[in-house]
Amino acid sequence: MQIRKTALLAMMLIVATTMVFANGGKDAAAGAAADAKPVVLRLAETHPADYPTTLGDIKFAELVKERSGGRITIEVYPGSQLGQEKAVIEQVQFGAIDFTRVSVSPLAAFVPVFNALQLPYLYRSETHMWNVLLGPIGKELFAALEPSGFVGIGWFEPGARNFYNSRRPVAKPEDLAGLKIRVQESDLMVGMVQGLGAIATPMPYGEVYSGLQTGVIDGAENNWPSYESTSHYEVAKYYTVDEHTRVPEIIIASKISMAKLSQADIDLIKQAALDAIPYQRKLWAEREKASEAKVKAGGSIITMIPDKGPWQAAMKALYDKQPSDVKYLVDRIGKVE
Numbered sequence: 001m002q003i004r005k006t007a008l009l010a011m012m013l014i015v016a017t018t019m020v021f022a023n024g025g026k027d028a029a030a031g032a033a034a035d036a037k038p039v040v041l042r043l044a045e046t047h048p049a050d051y052p053t054t055l056g057d058i059k060f061a062e063l064v065k066e067r068s069g070g071r072i073t074i075e076v077y078p079g080s081q082l083g084q085e086k087a088v089i090e091q092v093q094f095g096a097i098d099f100t101r102v103s104v105s106p107l108a109a110f111v112p113v114f115n116a117l118q119l120p121y122l123y124r125s126e127t128h129m130w131n132v133l134l135g136p137i138g139k140e141l142f143a144a145l146e147p148s149g150f151v152g153i154g155w156f157e158p159g160a161r162n163f164y165n166s167r168r169p170v171a172k173p174e175d176l177a178g179l180k181i182r183v184q185e186s187d188l189m190v191g192m193v194q195g196l197g198a199i200a201t202p203m204p205y206g207e208v209y210s211g212l213q214t215g216v217i218d219g220a221e222n223n224w225p226s227y228e229s230t231s232h233y234e235v236a237k238y239y240t241v242d243e244h245t246r247v248p249e250i251i252i253a254s255k256i257s258m259a260k261l262s263q264a265d266i267d268l269i270k271q272a273a274l275d276a277i278p279y280q281r282k283l284w285a286e287r288e289k290a291s292e293a294k295v296k297a298g299g300s301i302i303t304m305i306p307d308k309g310p311w312q313a314a315m316k317a318l319y320d321k322q323p324s325d326v327k328y329l330v331d332r333i334g335k336v337e
């Protein structure tokens with residue numbers, strides 16, 4: 001009797017163990033099934049669909065789709081459909097939008113150490129900037145985004161920015177005196193324009209055209225493709241090639257959205273963004289030339305600035321008033337090859 005009882009107990013134990021294992025197996029399968037569930041994520045872009053940066057976003061989304069076997073879809077919403085940059089960044093912060101490609105300028109209002117990447121005359125060249133972005137400093141800055149609710153995903157080429165206005169040719173900083181110049185929604189950009197003796201007006205990108213047209217502002221500043229694609233050149237024909245800044249373009253994600261993905265998926269997404277860079281840079285270089293030709297043909301009056309010395313000198317105070325973490329990065333950026 002005792003033996004039969006023991007045998008029964010042993011059998012029960014085997015059955016129970018088998019059940020536990022079977023269940024464990026099921027859970028693992030359920031986990032895999034959850035991973036395999038298709039995800040649709042949204043990316044907000046301010047530029048129109050045919051702009052090189054938007055095409056870069058689309059390339060990024062295609063690579064993600066392909067490499068996830070069709071499981072991860074990133075829908076790109078161009079033309080500020082999801083809002084202007086500052087509002088979009090806020091939405092990314094609380095998880096209502098999954099990704100955005102923005103300029104570092106408005107992002108620095110949320111994570112001020114990013115000002116280190118947008119100071120005037122910071123980079124010696126485009127190559128210098130790329131070495132900074134893709135090197136240790138770029139990685140550290142990505143990490144600096146996390147406490148504010150963002151995940152750094154990738155960088156795109158921004159070109160050099162130049163001043164333009166509707167009033168007069170500008171050949172030296174003093175020529176800007178008294179002009180109302182639109183800047184991005186960034187304190188640093190306000191400081192830069194004030195340093196040059198002009199009146200800074202922060203304003204969303206989408207409002208600049210009407211601002212110029214109605215005379216609320218006299219000018220703005222941007223790269224050749226933006227000056228052309230927005231048609232600002234039609235209402236502000238004096239363009240000064242002073243190349244005061246290169247403000248990196250960045251793709252960020254919402255930390256809330258990324259927390260729903262596996263680390264393997266996040267790595268896949270980051271690699272796709274990295275691999276989309278050469279494509280965007282190639283299109284960028286082509287568009288820069290095409291935009292320059294188009295605005296010239298459209299009647300823009302171009303002032304070249306061969307000696308940037310006086311412009312650089314006017315920015316010294318802006319450098320001096322940066323906090324120590326920004327100064328530290330600026331110093332290290334200077335040492336990058």
Ligand code: BDP
Nearest residue numbers: 046085102103184205222226
């Ligand atoms: C363009 C950037 C875009 C900014 C815009 C601006 O690509 O992200 O929104 O400048 O000036 O060059 O606001």
